[in-house]
Amino acid sequence: MSNLLNYKGIHPGLVLDRELKRRSLKQRPFALSIGEHPQTLNAITKGKRSLPTALALKIEESLNLEEGVLSLLQTYYNIRQEKEKRTQQTPQLSLFRKSLFWDTDFNKLNWKQQYKAIIKRIFERGNDKEKKELIRFYGKKKVQEVLGQTSPDPYTLSTSQ
Structure with missing residues (x-):
């Protein structure tokens, strides 16, 4: 000891x-x-x-x-x-606009279970600050997997989608 x-x-x-x-x-x-x-x-x-x-x-x-x-x-x-x-538990929620999730209750999002839908939504409609926080929370590798990317820059959506 x-x-x-x-x-x-x-x-x-x-x-x-x-x-x-x-x-x-x-x-x-x-x-x-x-x-x-x-x-x-x-x-x-x-x-x-x-x-x-x-x-x-x-x-x-x-x-x-x-x-x-x-x-x-x-x-x-x-x-x-x-x-x-x-x-x-959750990313820094103050960085996300609640309007991105107009069709669901933002406060009841399960950030662990619904990660695929959340990542796709943020990368379709989110701004750079929201994308950075999402990458920080989930990690670059997980974000790239969901978006179907192999490039190291998850800000760029691949054209295969």
Whole structure:
């Protein structure tokens, strides 16, 4: 556990599970030895539950780990989860004109499931700013696949369509 950057963004429970296995410690006896429910520790090691700071300190003390390592891992993991949520859900909606989607409720668009129709609509009727945001959100490769292009410039629609 000497280099924290190697584990940055990984759930601390997975790191804890690895550490317990490396030391040949079983989860249940270890959990009972630190006064914790075995089910709680199991959920944490499976990545299904976050690691509270108080429990992280108990574990670090018991395993003679550097103080705060597991809490920092939990923080890095939370940051990564939040960033993924922000980037995966929707593009920056303020950059799109709602009039492009006159035939549907703009606020109910499913940007993940309806990506083909959305990409085609934006590239048929959108402006450069809208196209750039769409490329940023979906990625150049995905946009090119939908538009049936092989050229590196997705701003130019191919003549085969």
